[in-house]
Amino acid sequence: MQPGVEILIAELGYAGFESFVENEDGVTAYIQKEDWQDNILENIQILNSGEFKITFNFSEIEQTNWNEAWEKNFNPIVVDNVCAVRAPFHDKFDTKYDIIIEPKMSFGTGHHETTHMMIQHILKNDLNGKSVLDMGCGTGVLAILAELKGARPIDAVDYDNWCYLNSLENVTRNNCAHITVIEGDANVLKDKKYDVIIANINRNILLQDMASYISCLNENGMLFLSGFYNDDISLIQTECEKHLLKFEEKLERNNWVSLKFLN
Incomplete structure (x- = not known):
């Protein structure tokens, strides 16, 4: 993990960012389009402290058809050998609870x-x-x-x-x-x-x-x-x-x- 990432994530969270993916270069942070403002990063203290050298860029992400992506990559899961969550095209599991989900653009x-x-x-x-x-x-x-x-x-x-x-x-x-x-x-x-x-x-x-x-x-x-x-x-x-x-x-x-x- 890059130094300062945890501090950066905490401050971005306070600013309204909702989710974060850490990677080799630092972190990718996501915020709803309606919550984004051009000056939203001005109050992120770590960006202005001089303690770390931080660069950033931003872009708008198009709505993704998660259903199509999911069908290509999704494997069914079984939680604690009791509950299965699968797509309609997967075979039924021999578990107590068997849930069929098609996420489309949902989480x-x-x-x-x-x-x-x-x-x-x-x-x-x-x-x-x-x-x-x-x-x-x-x-x-x-x-x-x-x-x-x-x-x-x-x-x-x-x-x-x-x-x-x-x-x-x-x-x-x-x-x-x-x-x-x-x-x-x-x-x-x-x-x-x-x-x-x-x-x-x-x-x-x-x-x-x-x-x-x-x-x-x-x-x-x-x-x-x-x-x-x-x-x-x-x-x-x-x-x-x-x-x-x-x-x-x-x-x-x-x-x-x-x-x-x-x-």
């Missing part, structure tokens, strides 16, 4: 560390008869697994139209009858209540919307969070404890983490 095939860990949380906990919110649902894979685990009713929410449409398709594809897919952000949660909340997004959105999530969480409810790194745990935990949540469990996978809290 959440199970390959990413955060989705993998969230699947593990769902597998380890009793969801039978519990109401569930899958916030930032992507492909809907976590909501689908929650229904297979006996949860009902389930709300799957995503602000991205591609994710909303893709989740609708995947919910139908897996014959789910208890999932309502909603297009929107934390503003759609008003007056709703859940026994379990699953939020696999990114650190900045989690911190921004944590109060909204917790206001929807029933007494003795469970909150599962992911989409951030080990270095972000203190920020996430402090925000949760401010709302009187109790830390219960941590999962870690390649420096990504997932946390469980109890209300």
Whole structure:
């Protein structure tokens, strides 16, 4: 790893960048087009400190047909020998849970560390008869697994139209009858209540919307969070404890983490 990369990632995260890929030259950082401003890097202290020599360039990325790319490169996955996530063109697995997902332009095939860990949380906990919110649902894979685990009713929410449409398709594809897919952000949660909340997004959105999530969480409810790194745990935990949540469990996978809290 290049010197200063961890500091740079932390400062970019505060500025609104959502995801990062480390490489031999440093890091590639991604931000939503609507959040980009020409002066967004002016307040990145490490760029102006003189301590490190840092160069950068930026470009706009076209929407990618992830479905086409996925069919070329995707291999099915099996989590803990219990849950398989596969495409329609793969053979069925002899696992307790078998989920068919076509991601199109959505996030959440199970390959990413955060989705993998969230699947593990769902597998380890009793969801039978519990109401569930899958916030930032992507492909809907976590909501689908929650229904297979006996949860009902389930709300799957995503602000991205591609994710909303893709989740609708995947919910139908897996014959789910208890999932309502909603297009929107934390503003759609008003007056709703859940026994379990699953939020696999990114650190900045989690911190921004944590109060909204917790206001929807029933007494003795469970909150599962992911989409951030080990270095972000203190920020996430402090925000949760401010709302009187109790830390219960941590999962870690390649420096990504997932946390469980109890209300």
